[in-house]
Amino acid sequence: MTASPTPFAVTGSAVRAAEEPLLAAGQGAALMRCAAWGLAQHVLRVLRGRGPVAGATVAALVGTGNNGGDALWALALLRRRGVAAVAVPIARDEHGAPRWHAEGWAALRAAGGTAADVVPARADVVVDGMLGTGFRGEFAVPDAARGLPAGAAVVACDVPSGVDADTGEVRGGGVRAEVTVTFGALKTGLLLGDGADLAGDVRLVDIGLGPHLPSAPPERLRVMDGPTAARLHPAPAADGHKYTRGVVGVVAGSARYPGAAVLSTSGALEAGAGMAHHAGPATTRAAVVTAHPEALVSAEGPAPERTDAWVVGPGLDTEDDARERFIRVRDAVLANPRAALVVDASALTLVTAEDLAALRDAGARVVLTPHAGEWARLTERIPVPGADGAGHAPDELARLRAWSAAHGAAVLLKGPRTLVVAPDGEAWLMGEGGPELGVGGTGDVLSGVLGAVLAADAARRARAAEEEGATCGAGEVEHVPTLASLAAAAAWLHARAGADQARAGRMTAGTLPAAVGGTVARMWWGEARGTRAD
Numbered sequence: 064m065t066a067s068p069t070p071f072a073v074t075g076s077a078v079r080a081a082e083e084p085l086l087a088a089g090q091g092a093a094l095m096r097c098a099a100w101g102l103a104q105h106v107l108r109v110l111r112g113r114g115p116v117a118g119a120t121v122a123a124l125v126g127t128g129n130n131g132g133d134a135l136w137a138l139a140l141l142r143r144r145g146v147a148a149v150a151v152p153i154a155r156d157e158h159g160a161p162r163w164h165a166e167g168w169a170a171l172r173a174a175g176g177t178a179a180d181v182v183p184a185r186a187d188v189v190v191d192g193m194l195g196t197g198f199r200g201e202f203a204v205p206d207a208a209r210g211l212p213a214g215a216a217v218v219a220c221d222v223p224s225g226v227d228a229d230t231g232e233v234r235g236g237g238v239r240a241e242v243t244v245t246f247g248a249l250k251t252g253l254l255l256g257d258g259a260d261l262a263g264d265v266r267l268v269d270i271g272l273g274p275h276l277p278s279a280p281p282e283r284l285r286v287m288d289g290p291t292a293a294r295l296h297p298a299p300a301a302d303g304h305k306y307t308r309g310v311v312g313v314v315a316g317s318a319r320y321p322g323a324a325v326l327s328t329s330g331a332l333e334a335g336a337g338m339a340h341h342a343g344p345a346t347t348r349a350a351v352v353t354a355h356p357e358a359l360v361s362a363e364g365p366a367p368e369r370t371d372a373w374v375v376g377p378g379l380d381t382e383d384d385a386r387e388r389f390i391r392v393r394d395a396v397l398a399n400p401r402a403a404l405v406v407d408a409s410a411l412t413l414v415t416a417e418d419l420a421a422l423r424d425a426g427a428r429v430v431l432t433p434h435a436g437e438w439a440r441l442t443e444r445i446p447v448p449g450a451d452g453a454g455h456a457p458d459e460l461a462r463l464r465a466w467s468a469a470h471g472a473a474v475l476l477k478g479p480r481t482l483v484v485a486p487d488g489e490a491w492l493m494g495e496g497g498p499e500l501g502v503g504g505t506g507d508v509l510s511g512v513l514g515a516v517l518a519a520d521a522a523r524r525a526r527a528a529e530e531e532g533a534t535c536g537a538g539e540v541e542h543v544p545t546l547a548s549l550a551a552a553a554a555w556l557h558a559r560a561g562a563d564q565a566r567a568g569r570m571t572a573g574t575l576p577a578a579v580g581g582t583v584a585r586m587w588w589g590e591a592r593g594t595r596a597d
């Protein structure tokens with residue numbers, strides 16, 4: 064199987080930096096032509112979806128910089144396809160002449176395009192070529208961009224105007240696009256925050272920047288997808304057994320919240336754990352074995368040295384013995400830091416900066432899994448370093464990275480766009496799934512899925528280390544999946560399962576683990592054996 068490359072995004076600033084050597088080598092015009100050609104192809108695609116191309120009208124709102132230049136060149140190409148191409152400048156000089164890319168306008172005029180003060184009411188497509196990666200300060204929406212024809216599709220050139228291509232922040236006004244055609248690389252600002260809401264369907268046009276783009280964190284934001292998740296959570300080896308598939312310790316649930324123990328343990332088992340061992344009070348132990356006869360249960364949990372990953376937190380009763388239960392898990396991981404640790408739900412209110420420091424110093428692989436509210440409360444207790452008085456660093460991704468780096472633990476911030484960051488700045492976006500997951504208990508399931516994915520990885524590492532020892536280190540050192548990538552893969556599996564089960568008309572967290580099982584089975588063994596989520 065040839066591995067498809069994992070999608071990624073970089074900041075707009077990184078793209079600008081990547082362009083610099085090419086601009087210095089006199090390739091600016093060629094880059095722009097390339098971008099304009101890609102933009103024109105996507106506008107044609109939109110036009111074809113609406114009717115005949117010849118005779119259609121495309122207007123572009125054109126700014127003063129190269130973003131406007133792209134739009135003008137694209138209009139010139141479209142004009143040659145029989146499209147009525149109209150350029151609307153958004154800035155004029157003191158003599159009333161448009162301030163825009165001179166060569167682009169000359170090309171459009173030569174092709175038979177026209178200029179106008181307003182977007183014609185008959186426009187089928189409006190290209191937003193006002194501001195791209197050069198956007199600074201605030202965007203005051205010009206009159207020409209207000210009240211666009213209701214039937215026109217808006218296609219943004221590179222970045223919707225008003226969106227910060229680095230962060231997704233919208234400053235001043237912002238343009239809402241149906242399609243954003245972006246050049247050189249996906250921009251992080253199109254995948255995060257309000258920028259993601261405004262960008263619509265994002266299409267990437269390769270303009271040959273690849274070798275010049277940054278390859279390392281913190282510039283890259285990787286995007287989790289199915290093939291990548293499948294590589295990170297592979298089918299068990301033919302000679303695999305329960306220990307090589309990973310043992311998950313699940314410290315969850317309480318007399319008050321027994322269901323969380325069931326959901327988390329079910330998530331671990333259905334995601335393929337070799338064994339799940341639940342530690343809890345009699346009530347939760349009974350509930351877990353009733354739901355899963357294959358689960359092990361005890362008051363104290365599995366032996367630290369036999370455990371590959373621990374999940375702690377879902378449904379702990381913080382008015383009861385929750386801190387003691389958390390400490391037992393922390394100490395088990397300190398005793399065997401080969402085991403990964405998932406800190407979820409109630410445990411997010413129990414973990415201290417000192418706990419995290421001890422775990423980091425022991426080399427443990429820790430992932431905290433807050434939703435937005437838990438993240439806000441966590442960072443009140445354990446602040447983001449460098450945050451201003453209001454507790455705000457520049458943007459969410461930067462805050463996550465700063466916190467993770469300071470405390471040596473990965474963070475998986477749950478939500479409609481789940482983000483995972485690791486202490487070295489590695490970051491993943493998981494955009495799979497939708498609001499069907501927004502029901503109580505789905506996070507508990509995720510904690511178990513995450514435990515299983517991390518346990519499988521820890522068990523594989525242990526086995527590889529043993530085999531390495533047996534061959535006196537002669538073997539090749541394999542690529543080691545990172546903690547952040549594994550966590551993002553688990554979130555992808557969970558979200559895909561949610562989408563699968565929603566399509567099948569099931570909407571509760573209780574049925575989600577079975578859908579996880581179906582999703583994993585399809586991933587491992589193909590459609591024929593993966594029927595449960597259908």
Ligand SMILES: NC(=O)C1=CN([C@@H]2O[C@H](COP(=O)(O)OP(=O)(O)OC[C@H]3O[C@@H](n4cnc5c(N)ncnc54)[C@H](O)[C@@H]3O)[C@@H](O)[C@H]2O)[C@@H](O)CC1
Nearest residue numbers: 094095098127128129130194195196197198199201202221
């Ligand atoms: N640099 C290159 O070689 C390439 C650039 N490309 C395009 O060029 C764009 C970047 O071009 P530029 O660097 O010229 O930047 P932009 O065209 O994004 O914007 C710069 C212009 O907008 C003005 N401006 C900035 N913030 C403003 C605000 N808040 N309100 C009003 N005006 C504002 C600036 O004064 C400047 O005139 C990219 O997004 C992409 O579309 C592509 O053609 C590919 C090649």
Ligand SMILES: Nc1ncnc2c1ncn2[C@@H]1O[C@H](COP(=O)(O)OP(=O)(O)O)[C@@H](O)[C@H]1O
Nearest residue numbers: 434477478479497498500501503504505506507
């Ligand atoms: N609108 C949404 N779109 C996509 N995923 C969502 C949405 N709302 C919630 N989720 C996902 O659902 C899960 C909810 O987890 P959590 O808030 O911990 O719930 P609980 O504590 O009830 O188990 C997370 O994986 C989150 O990413």
